[in-house]
Amino acid sequence: MLAGAAATINSAILVRARAWPHVPAVVERCEVSLRYGKSSVTWEARALFRYGVGETQQYDTTWQPAGSPVYSRSAASNISHEQFVAFTKTYCNAAANDGLRVSSMFPGIARRNDAVVGGAWVREIGFGLFAVVGGLMLCAVGISLLPWIEARKRDAAKRRTRRVSNRVSGS
DSSP: OOHHHHHHHHHHHHHHGGGEEEEOOOEEEEEEEEOOOEEEEEEEEEEEEEEEEEGGGEEEEEOOOOOEEEEEETTTGGHHHHHHHHHHHHHHHHHHHOOOOSSSSSSOOEEHHHHHHTTTTHHHHHHHHHHHHHHHHHHHHHHHHHHHHHHHHHHHHHHHHHHHHHHHHOO
């Protein structure tokens, strides 16, 4: 439920970020790696952006680059070092050229421009609401089972008391 709340909040930030000013940023560190799923392999980029006056603010983020190829697990082993370098250069340059959206009220809050414009908030709110509703349902089931659990404990205690009193009266 906590992850759902965090995703919902991030979705709200992405929606609000549409009104934030577009700020140029410098990519201090950028790396690309492969992310292995159950049956597929995707590209994942991670970058540390510096922005603001004197580039004192920083924003560290991880994302799946738009338009990046998806491989089967067996085909991923055939990716050459040259392809890796080319993808790193392509995705990191695109991130550097795209810049950030930065909150004018809270300059420490920033988001990648591509995520703001690309509609990543839809995926975030979908996951967030699914996790929150699922968590609430699990809480409701747990609370509804409490009387049943307590009744079983009470009945077991009564049975034990009956057995002990039968033993005492029978001797």
